[in-house]
Amino acid sequence: MTEEKLHIDDHEEQIKDVVMLAARILLEAGAEGTRTEETMNYIASHYGFVKNNSFVTNTVINFILHDQSYPRIYRIKERNTNLIKISKVNTVSRKLVRDELTLDEAYKRLEEIYVKTKDHPLWFKTIAGALIGLSFLYLQDGMKIDILTVLFAGGIGILVTEMIKKRMRTQFIPEFFGGLSIALAVVAGHYFIPGGNLSVMLISSVMPIVPGVLITNAIQDLFGGHMMMFTTKSSEALVTSFAIGAGVSAVLIFA
Template sequence: MELNINKHEEYLKDVIILAGEILLESGAGGYRIEQTMNQIARHFGYADCNSFVTNTVINFSLHDLTYPRVKRVTARNTNLIKVSRVNAVAHQITSDQLTVEEALEKLKVIQDQSESYPAHYKAVASALVGLSFLYLQSGDMQNIATAMIAAAAGFFVKERVASIVQSLFIPEFIGALLIAFIVIAMNHGLTDPELSVTLIAAVMPIVPGVLITNSLQDLLAGNLMMALTKGLEAAVTSFAIGQV
């Protein structure tokens, strides 16, 4: 059977695939990505659309008489700013505030943006996370500076290594190793160092919380393949941290 090529449908598929690609690269869960893609398609009357997302591949088809699209995604990070902006564009599309062409241009701008929070903001936030977990574990006041410095330095180094080495295990391992060195060095000579409590608090900023949460969400939504791949990715990252 010969497939039809419709310019409007091709533009629409461009929008849907690009939205899914940005969401997947930015750390969104598979169920949410599929839901967003299907909502856009159904808004334009394509009730029989199909989408299937794994942590590296996006598959989408508007209907049986058009070419399906397959997109390979290799870069993945956590960027909630982009997730929020893509969701806003999807809402504007489904509320008829944007045409397909306008939405495509907006999504291209979002994709090209490298905008994220500055490194020093992330370092400060990581230090506060370390402090919070030290408090939750009833850590000693003498370890506050150690936990904050180690958490900030470990997260910053992990981010820098991840921007150079496109690998799962290595950035987290190096970040956790630096945290361990800082905690041990700064606790040297203290009467009651509580190394384990301080270490746990300091490594929390590099624990793959987003991956774990997305894995559980996809598991509850019935997307078992996405849940399994996200879970394995989180397990590998956690293993790298635990090796230290």
């Protein structure tokens, strides 16, 4: 009887390990709370634990497999946007519930996703930021004379923001200096290449650092009834947006 109980406990711990690692990857990669909780419930229910309970915010994961088991809690300390990780975790969870993977295999794949699926390199983000700025310049019927300025400002803005984020795990400061550098680049570009539309250039150039995914996820959590995640993510998005506006305003006041 003791051996049987130990076997059951080991099996339950394996399920918890898989569930918690999947949730950790999803939240750190920027997934919404509704998706994370559904994935946790999806996996646990497949193994017969239909009364499992999970509660997540953008900083904490809480999970209990059943009423007689010990809860698991994990603190999320860093978050980024990585849709590749989210997609890969979704694939693993689907294969797991279709019995195409064992718990051990699923856990190993999740570990590989966590360790080996790296964030995009800084040079790639810089180029992407420049192209995003250019895209919004086109959408706003911007002038051709502003293309070079927006390309440079969009790229330098995300470069500065990401460099500071790697050195400081804080809110506000990276986005503030990102907005500041964008405004400096746009004002300088407008001075040396006059004739363009300053407002359109500024709006287009800040778009790469605007928290679009955060705002979208907050709205999805609102529709999913996850009010805590909606509140925290909305607050984070507001702080980030305020930081960008403060950085831009600081330059425009003295320009």
